[in-house]
Amino acid sequence: MITRIVKPTPDNIQLAAELLQNHEVVGMPTETVYGLAGGIFQEKALSKIFSTKERPTFDPLIVHVSWDLNKEKDFLKKLSDLQLINLSLLSTEDQTMATRLMQAYWPGPLTLIFPKSPLVPDLATSGLSTVAIRMPQHPVAQALIQAVGTPLAAPSANQFGRISPTTAEAVGRELGGRIELILDGGPCSVGVESTVLSLAGGSWTLLRPGGIPAAEIEQVLGRPLTKKSPSANLTSPGMLESHYAPRKKLYLLPGPLHLMSEEEKKSFYLSYKHLLRPSAILGLLICEGDPGEAEEMFSQFTHSKILAKSLSLHGDLQEAAKNLFAEMRSLDESAAEVIFAVPCAGPKGLGLAIADRLKRASSLL
Numbered sequence: 001m002i003t004r005i006v007k008p009t010p011d012n013i014q015l016a017a018e019l020l021q022n023h024e025v026v027g028m029p030t031e032t033v034y035g036l037a038g039g040i041f042q043e044k045a046l047s048k049i050f051s052t053k054e055r056p057t058f059d060p061l062i063v064h065v066s067w068d069l070n071k072e073k074d075f076l077k078k079l080s081d082l083q084l085i086n087l088s089l090l091s092t093e094d095q096t097m098a099t100r101l102m103q104a105y106w107p108g109p110l111t112l113i114f115p116k117s118p119l120v121p122d123l124a125t126s127g128l129s130t131v132a133i134r135m136p137q138h139p140v141a142q143a144l145i146q147a148v149g150t151p152l153a154a155p156s157a158n159q160f161g162r163i164s165p166t167t168a169e170a171v172g173r174e175l176g177g178r179i180e181l182i183l184d185g186g187p188c189s190v191g192v193e194s195t196v197l198s199l200a201g202g203s204w205t206l207l208r209p210g211g212i213p214a215a216e217i218e219q220v221l222g223r224p225l226t227k228k229s230p231s232a233n234l235t236s237p238g239m240l241e242s243h244y245a246p247r248k249k250l251y252l253l254p255g256p257l258h259l260m261s262e263e264e265k266k267s268f269y270l271s272y273k274h275l276l277r278p279s280a281i282l283g284l285l286i287c288e289g290d291p292g293e294a295e296e297m298f299s300q301f302t303h304s305k306i307l308a309k310s311l312s313l314h315g316d317l318q319e320a321a322k323n324l325f326a327e328m329r330s331l332d333e334s335a336a337e338v339i340f341a342v343p344c345a346g347p348k349g350l351g352l353a354i355a356d357r358l359k360r361a362s363s364l365l
């Protein structure tokens with residue numbers, strides 16, 4: 001199969017909508033990462049999503065919705081009319097809180113987990129009694145969902161476990177030859193996946209840090225979120241420890257290079273000695289600062305050649321999130337033999353989502 005990457009003209013959006021109506025899957029831009037979209041009520045499309053990504057079926061999908069908010073302002077009513085959620089299983093208080101969050105963040109990178117309607121196929125939810133839903137902000141995603149006329153299930157458009165794509169070309173490199181069409185909506189503006197929040201079971205739990213910082217959500221809710229415990233993997237089966245990973249090994253450094261003591265540098269050298277030598281090229285991903293300076297500092301105690309990429313020169317976390325997967329991918333495709341990454345300073349704002357993705361991308365020594 002030849003994969004076509006096309007501009008999102010009205011004709012091409014119509015073409016993509018027709019493919020989707022015919023139970024095919026299509027590469028779709030969103031503001032977070034590119035998705036691999038398929039009709040939510042079409043079992044054949046859903047199973048194609050899993051087989052195309054080589055994704056295990058115990059990892060549930062997010063449903064993407066879009067409608068004219070001037071025509072229907074009541075989010076819960078519309079989700080119920082779309083046969084996605086079972087409103088009767090949601091307490092009045094949770095309905096109020098969910099509405100408040102949707103009013104604040106939809107369209108945008110916030111996914112909410114609701115009690116599901118029996119009409120949502122089990123394949124989409126991995127047999128769970130809940131369904132994950134978000135309203136994307138990207139105009140091409142909105143136009144596509146509205147042209148198809150039904151919500152679309154869409155996981156990130158990468159092979160299972162690999163780096164999420166933030167450009168149409170990256171989708172091509174991940175799934176080229178496996179899908180017919182990718183709509184090119186330009187580079188994703190957010191760059192990390194949506195924040196996933198569960199309101200099942202009466203507690204508000206952060207299942208995945210993402211594009212909307214948890215602290216902002218806590219302000220809107222007026223109460224703290226429960227943070228996911230490791231055993232919560234059972235309620236959010238997709239949150240596997242290893243994910244978002246490059247093909248090369250990626251190791252996390254303890255902290256910013258300029259803050260490493262002589263002792264720490266020595267111990268680092270001893271731990272990674274087998275990878276270090278003057279002819280070796282080491283990839284280095286830094287959250288902030290000048291890559292040239294970082295190359296010099298890192299080569300001083302690794303005695304190797306360094307190829308550094310900086311996510312943001314001035315430590316702007318939004319810019320860092322936007323660049324994270326693209327820079328991880330560029331190091332993965334570079335001459336570097338191995339990648340080292342410096343985590344962001346402090347889990348503030350989008351720093352938590354970036355730290356989460358780096359940790360899941362990393363290998364243990």
Ligand code: TXA
Pocket residue numbers: 030032033034035036059060061062109111113125128130131132136154155156157192193194196198207235236237238239
């Ligand atoms: O930003 C995003 O959310 C992107 C774009 C394409 O919208 N999508 C995305 O999908 O990241 P995916 O499949 O890579 O991650 C979805 C995650 C799953 O791994 C799972 O942990 C969680 O959402 N999830 C889905 N349904 C769930 C459910 N019923 N209960 C708990 N977690 C759920």
Ligand code: MG
Pocket residue numbers: 155156164
């Ligand atoms: Mg994913």
